[in-house]
Each structure stands twice: as structure tokens, then as C-alpha cells.
Amino acid sequence: MIGILNFVIRNLRRRKLRNWITIAGIIIGVIAIVSLISLSEGLKSAINNEFNNLGTNRITVTSKYASFGGSRSNQGLTDNDIKVVEKVSDVDFASGSLSGFLETKYNQKTLMTSYTSYDPEHFQEMLKQNNKSLEKGNYITDEKSKSVIVGYSYIDESKNKDLFDKTLDLGKKIKISGTDYTVVGVLKKTGDVRSDTVMYISNNNLKEITNSETYDKIYAIAKEGKDVEVVAARIQNKLEKARDAKDIIATSPIQESKSQQDTLGMVTIVIIGIACISLLVGGIGILNSMYTSVFERKKEIGVLKAIGAKKRDILMIFLLESGIIGLIGGTIGVLLGFGLAGLVKLVAAQIGITITISITLNIILLALGFSFLIGVISGMIPAYIASSQAPVDALREE
Amino acid sequence: MAGKEKAVVELKDVYKIYCMGTEVCVNALSGVDLRINNGEFVAIMGPSGSGKSTMMHIVGALDLPSKGKVFLDGTNISELSEDDLAKIRGKTIGFVFQDFNLIPTLTALENVMLPMLFQDSNKSTELQEKHCKALLSLVGLGERVNHKPSELSGGQQQRVAIARSLVNDPEIILADEPTGALDSKSSQEIMDLLKDLNKKGKTIILITHDKTVANVAKRHIALKDGKIVEDKIMHEKK
Numbered sequence: 001m002i003g004i005l006n007f008v009i010r011n012l013r014r015r016k017l018r019n020w021i022t023i024a025g026i027i028i029g030v031i032a033i034v035s036l037i038s039l040s041e042g043l044k045s046a047i048n049n050e051f052n053n054l055g056t057n058r059i060t061v062t063s064k065y066a067s068f069g070g071s072r073s074n075q076g077l078t079d080n081d082i083k084v085v086e087k088v089s090d091v092d093f094a095s096g097s098l099s100g101f102l103e104t105k106y107n108q109k110t111l112m113t114s115y116t117s118y119d120p121e122h123f124q125e126m127l128k129q130n131n132k133s134l135e136k137g138n139y140i141t142d143e144k145s146k147s148v149i150v151g152y153s154y155i156d157e158s159k160n161k162d163l164f165d166k167t168l169d170l171g172k173k174i175k176i177s178g179t180d181y182t183v184v185g186v187l188k189k190t191g192d193v194r195s196d197t198v199m200y201i202s203n204n205n206l207k208e209i210t211n212s213e214t215y216d217k218i219y220a221i222a223k224e225g226k227d228v229e230v231v232a233a234r235i236q237n238k239l240e241k242a243r244d245a246k247d248i249i250a251t252s253p254i255q256e257s258k259s260q261q262d263t264l265g266m267v268t269i270v271i272i273g274i275a276c277i278s279l280l281v282g283g284i285g286i287l288n289s290m291y292t293s294v295f296e297r298k299k300e301i302g303v304l305k306a307i308g309a310k311k312r313d314i315l316m317i318f319l320l321e322s323g324i325i326g327l328i329g330g331t332i333g334v335l336l337g338f339g340l341a342g343l344v345k346l347v348a349a350q351i352g353i354t355i356t357i358s359i360t361l362n363i364i365l366l367a368l369g370f371s372f373l374i375g376v377i378s379g380m381i382p383a384y385i386a387s388s389q390a391p392v393d394a395l396r397e398e
Numbered sequence: 399m400a401g402k403e404k405a406v407v408e409l410k411d412v413y414k415i416y417c418m419g420t421e422v423c424v425n426a427l428s429g430v431d432l433r434i435n436n437g438e439f440v441a442i443m444g445p446s447g448s449g450k451s452t453m454m455h456i457v458g459a460l461d462l463p464s465k466g467k468v469f470l471d472g473t474n475i476s477e478l479s480e481d482d483l484a485k486i487r488g489k490t491i492g493f494v495f496q497d498f499n500l501i502p503t504l505t506a507l508e509n510v511m512l513p514m515l516f517q518d519s520n521k522s523t524e525l526q527e528k529h530c531k532a533l534l535s536l537v538g539l540g541e542r543v544n545h546k547p548s549e550l551s552g553g554q555q556q557r558v559a560i561a562r563s564l565v566n567d568p569e570i571i572l573a574d575e576p577t578g579a580l581d582s583k584s585s586q587e588i589m590d591l592l593k594d595l596n597k598k599g600k601t602i603i604l605i606t607h608d609k610t611v612a613n614v615a616k617r618h619i620a621l622k623d624g625k626i627v628e629d630k631i632m633h634e635k636k
Contacts, residue, residue, distance in 0.1 A: 003511070003514075003515045003523075004515055006508075007501075007504070007508075007512070007515065010501075010503035010504060010508075011503055013503065014502070014503050299499070300499075300501065303493075303495070303499040303501075304512075304516075305460075305484060305487075306458065306460060306487060306493045307487070307488060307493060307512060307513040307516070307562065307563075308484055308485065308487050308488020308489070308513050308516040308517060308566070309484060309488075309515075309516045310480075310481045310484040310485065310516060311480055311481055311484070312481070313484075313515070313516050390461070391460045391461075392455050392460050392461045395460065395495075
């Protein structure tokens, strides 16, 4: 077996250029698969972590027609809707929320920063639902005051380079969309960069800045010990009746996590499907190369048979050869694939988006196994043709 | 006749018929009877188209007869499966071809070791290597074990091929025009080598159309139109 392997490797070296071209086909396919899986697995685990951090009795109400960004449709969620939700039985309290990106200026530097707003009445409770609490300072209690609570990253010197080049602190003033705000609170570190760079202001202020009358979301907290999914259904029912339209969705964290995972899973499958097509094309490249090789080496096959090679020996030689082509392509593809995922992470970080990539042994083994298998499968027909060659015919070839 | 009176090759009323389409058929061999004993040095001669290549294929278990029986070392090969034929070839016959047919990517030593790959041998690699190095020394290439075929002359390549043919210690060396691609000096050396091997007890079957080459053999068999037309024992020269 080792002897045959040695023989096969020598053979591969003989047609270097052609084999590298064939290998390139596999490399491209594997790069695509590995980088995409690595990114989507990273995204999946990031989503999982996020949901694990959320309060389990928080129900999220969103409008089906809520638009992204600044302009909000008139189907948005109103103060009246909050009142309806609060009256649903087993709901402890409800609070509206908005979020978006705003221009923030401090230390002569302007950044697009992620904002979330809550009702000052429930500020502490809403942050707690997100697993957040104050490191120092106070919660926002007055909806009119220009106060802001910042994430931990803004007081973390090691993050300065990516943020304002200078740390913020209690009492410092920053300009949000042109208006001065005072930092009144700093949140504890969560470890998640995205989460640690969010700023919080009151609903009233964010509505004013974005010129909006409605909320993006209403959070309803179910009473302790009640079935959250039942309460969510009840809210959905009541709110639809009150609004006289089936245009809202009330979800529990469990449902939310599940539906996000489902969507992501579907996207992953589609993307990987496309990547697999490129791997298939790579496989056809191997098939073509091996097929040519069999015809070129007809005489050699004859000689091998004359000196005692059995059908399965020839089969083994050619299958190993195509398998190794696949494996080499797979190995290089895995390395470059992770490299590409890392590059995407780096580029994303430059523009302020944090992406987690996942490099697991599973992905590596899967990619290597799969590329070896593609090689072997592609080599099957040529190998079979080679092994079935009658020794006399093979030898007669000049 | 030299050696023990044991038949290593026996052909009984062997026919090989090639048909092109359904109508035109050619008898490459028609009713050949032949017995070659252990230790003989036989030259099979004839012009092209006489059936000598077909003869070599049949004797070498590379092909099966259309009709008749072929015994190799006492085994009737006419009804064997392809893999069994391969096994018999590997064990009983050492092939030497006109154009050497070495594997260009392998060194002389690796080429010689190659047939062992396909035998179920339980010898260790070191032992196999030692054995193959000894064979290369025997053919006078002890110093060139790590050379690639492209770094060797034609005569040297043919010696490697002869060493390779000996590796599984076969009964028979089947040489198909072994000097066909060599100059006269190298040819002489190769024929001397074959003669030596014969003296050491190997049965040598030489396929050639060259009379001077055939003269080294002790028995001449002439083929014409697929039939043996002459079979005579030559007198030892010198």
C-alpha cells in the first residue's frame, strides 16, 4: 500500500502543470465552501450567544411593515398599542423602543454609532432584559433631558483606535446628530464588541432625531412563572383586534431565536449548494484530467499488468491518484478558505462590523473528506476504464 | 536438452482467431503444439505477421487462446480469470520488452521493486530492497540503483528491465525483441546476460526476427502463417 502510494505520488509529479490546473478547480470550490461555512457558523454561534443573554420572559412585538432606517410607516407601533399590550393579562409591563445608526461626534471625530432608545420609566428593566447593567453613573429617568448611556467600549482605552481616539466618561459631552448630549451612565462590559458599542437615549429624544411618531418594537415582560409563548399569542390576538389589522408579530425569545436560526440555516444551505456546484465543476476537471491520463498511459497500464498487476491494483492506483488530487486541492482550499473568512472579518472590522468566524476541526475534516471523496468519485470511471484494459491491447499501444 | 525434463510451457492445438467484423477472420495461430522444458533457451522466430507476437502473448498469459489448451508451469491457464492470470504472470513469467518499458518517474531500484508491489509478499521493505539491489548488481548496475531511466543508456535500461523480470524469481524469462532498440555492442551484452541467466537455470524464451540474435538460443522455432514450420535443436557453439 505504501509502495503504491509512493508510485502514485511519483506519477502525479510527472504532469505537474496539468495536475495543478486540475487541483485549482478543487481549491476554488473548497475555498468557497470553507469560507462560507466558517462565516455562517460564526454568525450562528453569535446569534445563539445573543439569545442566551436575553431575558426569557420578554416578548417582542414588531410591525410586519416596519421599514428599516429613518422613515417609519404609519403602520408603526404607537403609544396606544403599548397601552393595549399592558392590559393583556399576565403582562407585567410594556415599553416601546427604537433603534438606528446616528452620526456621533466627539474629540473632532465623527462615527456612525448604533443607538437604542427606551422609555425612561423602564430603562433599567429593559437593559436588564438585555443582560446589561450600569458600571457607573445613573439610568436615564427624564425623557426630555439630553442624556446618554454608553457601552463599556467607550471607556476602554484599548478600543480607542476604533472609536473616538479618546475615552468617554461620565459628564463628557458628545454631539448626536448635531445636538449635545451628556454621558450619565456607562454599562458593564459584556465582551461582545457589537453590544458594547451601543449608546442608549430616551425614546423621546430618538423619536425627535429621527422624526418618528412610532416605535420599532414594543417589549412586553410577562409576569414571572407564566408561559411566555401563551402570553405572546394573547398579545398578538389582542393587538390585532385593537389595530383591526393583521400586521404585527409578537414573538418570545425562543421563537425568535428559532426563526433566525431557520432563516440562517436556509441561507447557509443555498450558499453551500452554490459552492458545491463549483466543487462539482472541479470534480469534472479531475474526471477530464484522469481520462486523458488513462489514454496517455495505456502502454504503462499494459506493462503493469504484464508484471503482475491485478485489476484492483490498477483501480487502486488511479483512484488514489484522483483522490490525492482532490485531497491536495482540499488542503489548500481549507487554508485559503479560512484565510478568506479571516480577511472578510478584517475588512468588516475596518468598517465597524464585528463578524465572528468559526474554525473548527469539523469543518476541516468535512472539507478534506469531501474533497478526497470528490476526487475518488471523479476518478472512478477513468480508473475503471484503465483497469479493464486488456493487457495485450494496452501493450500494443505505441 | 538442458535441465530437468519438466514442461514449463505447453501449448496443445492452440488457435488464436481475430475477426474483423463478422466475415473476415485471421488465424494468428492455427493449431500450434509446443512444449518447452525447464531450463531451455528457445528462440521463436518468424517474419512480421507470422504470429510470433500472438505466440508471445499466449505464452506470457497476456492473452487467452480462442481454442486449445495452454499450460504454464503445469497449470491450465485457458480458463483462468483475469486476476488469476495476472497472479500467474507476476509469479511465473518475467517480461523483457523491446522498448524496455520502464516507468520513467521511478529510479532503477524502484522499477525493479515494482512487480513486488502486486504480489502478496510479507517481506519487509528493507529485505525487498536488498533483494533488488542484488539483482541490479547481477546485471552490472550495482552503482546506478538511484538513477532514473532517462539517466541511463538503452543497454543499461534493458538491464534494469531484466533485473525487474527476475524480481519474483520466475520460471520463465519472456523476451520480446530485447535487442531491437539497441546498438550491436549493447545487444551483445544483453544476449550474454540472457545466456548467463539460462546457465543459472532460467528458461528463456526469446521472440525475435533477427537470426544473429536467435543464434544464442539452443532451440529454434520458426513460425509462418500461425503454424510452426521448423523446430530444431541448435548445436552448442564455442
